[in-house]
Amino acid sequence: MTAGVRVRVPASTANLGAGFDALGLALGLHDVIEVRRAPSGLAVTVTGEGADDVPRDESNLVVRALRAACDRLGFDPGGLAMTCANVIPHARGLGSSAAAIVGGIAAAHGLAGKPLDDDALHLAAEFEGHADNVAASLLGGLVVAWCEPGPRFRAARVEPHPDLRPVAIVPSEESATHVTRGLLPAVVPHADAAFAAGRAALAVHALAARPDLLLPATADTLHQDYREKAWPRTLRVVRELRALGVAAAVSGAGPTVLAFTTDGRVPAGVDLTGFTATPLSVDRAGVRVDPLD
Ligand SMILES: Nc1ncnc2c1ncn2[C@@H]1O[C@H](COP(=O)(O)OP(=O)(O)O)[C@@H](O)[C@H]1O
Numbered sequence: 001m002t003a004g005v006r007v008r009v010p011a012s013t014a015n016l017g018a019g020f021d022a023l024g025l026a027l028g029l030h031d032v033i034e035v036r037r038a039p040s041g042l043a044v045t046v047t048g049e050g051a052d053d054v055p056r057d058e059s060n061l062v063v064r065a066l067r068a069a070c071d072r073l074g075f076d077p078g079g080l081a082m083t084c085a086n087v088i089p090h091a092r093g094l095g096s097s098a099a100a101i102v103g104g105i106a107a108a109h110g111l112a113g114k115p116l117d118d119d120a121l122h123l124a125a126e127f128e129g130h131a132d133n134v135a136a137s138l139l140g141g142l143v144v145a146w147c148e149p150g151p152r153f154r155a156a157r158v159e160p161h162p163d164l165r166p167v168a169i170v171p172s173e174e175s176a177t178h179v180t181r182g183l184l185p186a187v188v189p190h191a192d193a194a195f196a197a198g199r200a201a202l203a204v205h206a207l208a209a210r211p212d213l214l215l216p217a218t219a220d221t222l223h224q225d226y227r228e229k230a231w232p233r234t235l236r237v238v239r240e241l242r243a244l245g246v247a248a249a250v251s252g253a254g255p256t257v258l259a260f261t262t263d264g265r266v267p268a269g270v271d272l273t274g275f276t277a278t279p280l281s282v283d284r285a286g287v288r289v290d291p292l293d
């Protein structure tokens with residue numbers, strides 16, 4: 001048991017085209033959470049993203065995930081003083097909720113002196129409802145996530161190609177993931193499912209070994225068009241970039257556009273008014289937990 005922990009947890013982009021709920025990539029954009037043991041009670045301080053919105057009590061997502069992980073570990077942390085320095089934009093499709101959940105679970109494991117394990121991934125995915133973002137934040141790099149009967153969430157990490165330079169093109173407006181999941185149909189045509197299976201498999205190969213195949217690899221038939229009415233400008237940017245040969249896709253549930261490049265550039269000629277384009281690195285390490293004095 002330690003006096004406190006510092007957790008650094010990466011953002012993520014999910015789906016990567018047609019890999020709906022299955023593929024994720026960790027990004028070099030990190031929230032930092034510090035949790036110290038205290039005699040009693042709960043004190044939460046939040047700076048940066050969500051500072052005006054997120055709750056400071058037991059309903060805070062980081063705290064809820066931390067408590068759930070402590071329960072699973074049979075560990076009573078006592079009182080807690082937590083500070084969250086948030087950088088990942090909220091409700092933009094860059095996995096802020098997944099990072100909050102993984103951050104809370106990682107803090108619990110750090111305080112209890114237990115390594116992160118497969119149960120931590122399953123718990124995080126249960127919280128989030130799907131494993132693609134949480135697996136990326138937990139493991140780093142490129143992840144393939146799936147769910148076994150039980151249900152039991154699992155994921156495998158794949159080393160991304162060293163030349164990958166993602167660019168996040170982030171609009172100012174927000175879009176809640178649960179809202180745009182509600183726009184998805186219960187069934188899709190078999191031909192669309194077959195298209196998506198091929199492209200998602202190709203995406204893993206392209207992101208790991210063949211960046212020259214990223215354009216066909218990031219085409220989607222499973223979610224983007226169904227969600228268009230939530231963020232029409234996002235899909236316009238995706239289509240314009242793809243027409244210019246850039247492997248662009250909706251990041252997670254949107255509204256951010258993710259351009260999978262090898263030079264960190266997006267071409268001039270696409271109207272990005274209202275968006276901010278930020279080149280990012282790929283996070284290869286996943287969540288990091290360090291003891292505090
Ligand atoms: N660091 C955080 N601390 C507390 N709550 C958070 C944090 N990050 C995200 N959330 C919660 O998750 C919501 C965004 O989740 P979601 O709609 O899934 O979008 P995203 O694509 O950013 O994960 C926020 O509005 C907030 O309620």
Ligand SMILES: N[C@@H](CCOP(=O)(O)O)C(=O)O
Nearest residue numbers: 014021093094095177252253
């Ligand atoms: N597969 C999920 C991914 C959601 O990612 P987020 O970053 O938008 O939370 C989906 O498409 O709903």
